[in-house]
Amino acid sequence: MQEIRTGDRVQMRKKHPCGSDVWVIYRVGADIGMRCTGCDRRVLLARPVFNKQLKQILGHDEMNGGET
Numbered sequence: 001m002q003e004i005r006t007g008d009r010v011q012m013r014k015k016h017p018c019g020s021d022v023w024v025i026y027r028v029g030a031d032i033g034m035r036c037t038g039c040d041r042r043v044l045l046a047r048p049v050f051n052k053q054l055k056q057i058l059g060h061d062e063m064n065g066g067e068t
């Protein structure tokens, strides 16, 4: 399992209703917080749920690294 970090861009198996499947991680803890790159909506997923829905880690976006 790859380590997930704040600022990582990830692709999920399910597309968001807005059409985007790429998210930016903004919080890593018991829950994973991520922001949709299509519509800026933020969601929290329990870690096991996140791991199940994660398709791939696309890379690290430094611009979002320090965001809380």
Ligand SMILES: [Zn+2]
Pocket (backbone or CB within 6 Å): 016, 017, 018, 019, 020, 036, 037, 038, 039, 040, 041
């Ligand atoms: Zn969206």
